[in-house]
Amino acid sequence: xPRPRPFDDAFGAELDRLFRWRRDVRHFQATSLPENMVAxxxxxxxxxxxVGYSQPWRFVxxxxxxxxARIHAIFSACNAEALAAQPAERAALYARLKLSGLxxxxxxxxxxxxxxxxxxxGLGRATMPETLAFSAVLAIHTLWLAAAARGVGLGWxxxxxxxxxxxxxxxxxxxRLVAYLCLGYPVEPAETPELERCGWESRIAPSDLMxxx
Amino acid sequence: xPRPRPFDDAFGAELDRLFRWRRDVRHFQATSLPENMVAxxxxxxxxxxxVGYSQPWRFVxxxxxxxxARIHAIFSACNAEALAAQPAERAALYARLKLSGLxxxxxxxxxxxxxxxxxxxGLGRATMPETLAFSAVLAIHTLWLAAAARGVGLGWxxxxxxxxxxxxxxxxxxxRLVAYLCLGYPVEPAETPELERCGWESRIAPSDLMxxx
Numbered sequence: 156x157p158r159p160r161p162f163d164d165a166f167g168a169e170l171d172r173l174f175r176w177r178r179d180v181r182h183f184q185a186t187s188l189p190e191n192m193v194a195x196x197x198x199x200x201x202x203x204x205x206v207g208y209s210q211p212w213r214f215v216x217x218x219x220x221x222x223x224a225r226i227h228a229i230f231s232a233c234n235a236e237a238l239a240a241q242p243a244e245r246a247a248l249y250a251r252l253k254l255s256g257l258x259x260x261x262x263x264x265x266x267x268x269x270x271x272x273x274x275x276x277g278l279g280r281a282t283m284p285e286t287l288a289f290s291a292v293l294a295i296h297t298l299w300l301a302a303a304a305r306g307v308g309l310g311w312x313x314x315x316x317x318x319x320x321x322x323x324x325x326x327x328x329x330x331r332l333v334a335y336l337c338l339g340y341p342v343e344p345a346e347t348p349e350l351e352r353c354g355w356e357s358r359i360a361p362s363d364l365m366x367x368x
Numbered sequence: 369x370p371r372p373r374p375f376d377d378a379f380g381a382e383l384d385r386l387f388r389w390r391r392d393v394r395h396f397q398a399t400s401l402p403e404n405m406v407a408x409x410x411x412x413x414x415x416x417x418x419v420g421y422s423q424p425w426r427f428v429x430x431x432x433x434x435x436x437a438r439i440h441a442i443f444s445a446c447n448a449e450a451l452a453a454q455p456a457e458r459a460a461l462y463a464r465l466k467l468s469g470l471x472x473x474x475x476x477x478x479x480x481x482x483x484x485x486x487x488x489x490g491l492g493r494a495t496m497p498e499t500l501a502f503s504a505v506l507a508i509h510t511l512w513l514a515a516a517a518r519g520v521g522l523g524w525x526x527x528x529x530x531x532x533x534x535x536x537x538x539x540x541x542x543x544r545l546v547a548y549l550c551l552g553y554p555v556e557p558a559e560t561p562e563l564e565r566c567g568w569e570s571r572i573a574p575s576d577l578m579x580x581x
Contacts, residue, residue: 162518170517210572215580278462292509306374313499359423366428
């Protein structure tokens, strides 16, 4: 028989609200986060699942203004290329989208996967080596939810040349960029994705996402 | 100024407990899940973030006994190869590990990424195309936490040939396997990872995971 439920219905309802509150945020207040918050969030993120218990996630808190400016320049160049590659009918809308909060966010956190980490002994990734990077993604999502529970927004910036970012941050050899994150208090929390509100894309019905075999 | 916090401290503490309760489960009770639970979990998972709002996750509920047997056979072959590749000093320990609950779990759910999904218009993935598969990982983690909040355990099986799994489940062309999940009530919930309890790997201190730049 199932055991007594470990979490009650009220928690389940709040968790569901968290999943909706947790948006990709690109509009941040300038207000700083409490000094220890990033370290706390990294500690929580390190409780994420990982393939073979490899824990391959690595975090770089980017505080230096010159490094942040280099990251922002990499974003601007990549975003200009992406705009130029848009089909004509979407270019004007693309140009209006705000796709990062790099200029305003009080905290920048780059997340890498250590491709040479010996932890885990390779368990579980012989046939699907991408599960190592997936483990870092699980840590990012854990951090994202833990931040949201504190009222802190997160924006995942992927319009970046990952090799250029690794060079700009002088990380150890073998670290590959998984995500560059902006963190801060959101200007205006929202329960629908910004790309839905802007008319870029609409929501797929869950029933269209599942097959039975 | 920061707005009033959207979630209270009690919720934050329960969320932290959820992150610890959520283990990779390989020991399942045979008890069935309520009939609508998998569909509910898929609906919650579809609230996950995705690159460019692409929502590229696809779910296959595997109910047919013959298909499950084929998946189990693929796992057994891949796991035998992985055992043969272990260094001598780890082979005996590896052989003792229980690495899947495929035989007992009442529900099997395969998760794919649709590499040809037109949704999202390519936004955010020109320089980091792996973010499409990462989006499916975010959906899996959302599903994992939503299951845990209901007292349901999940085990992520990655010791599989992804192409053979796609063939066994006859999914549309362009779908790539991200994870094969077992779901059910855990035999014995635990707050430390099974691979830690078995002596396979130990925990890395969070302070060893972060650099400052």
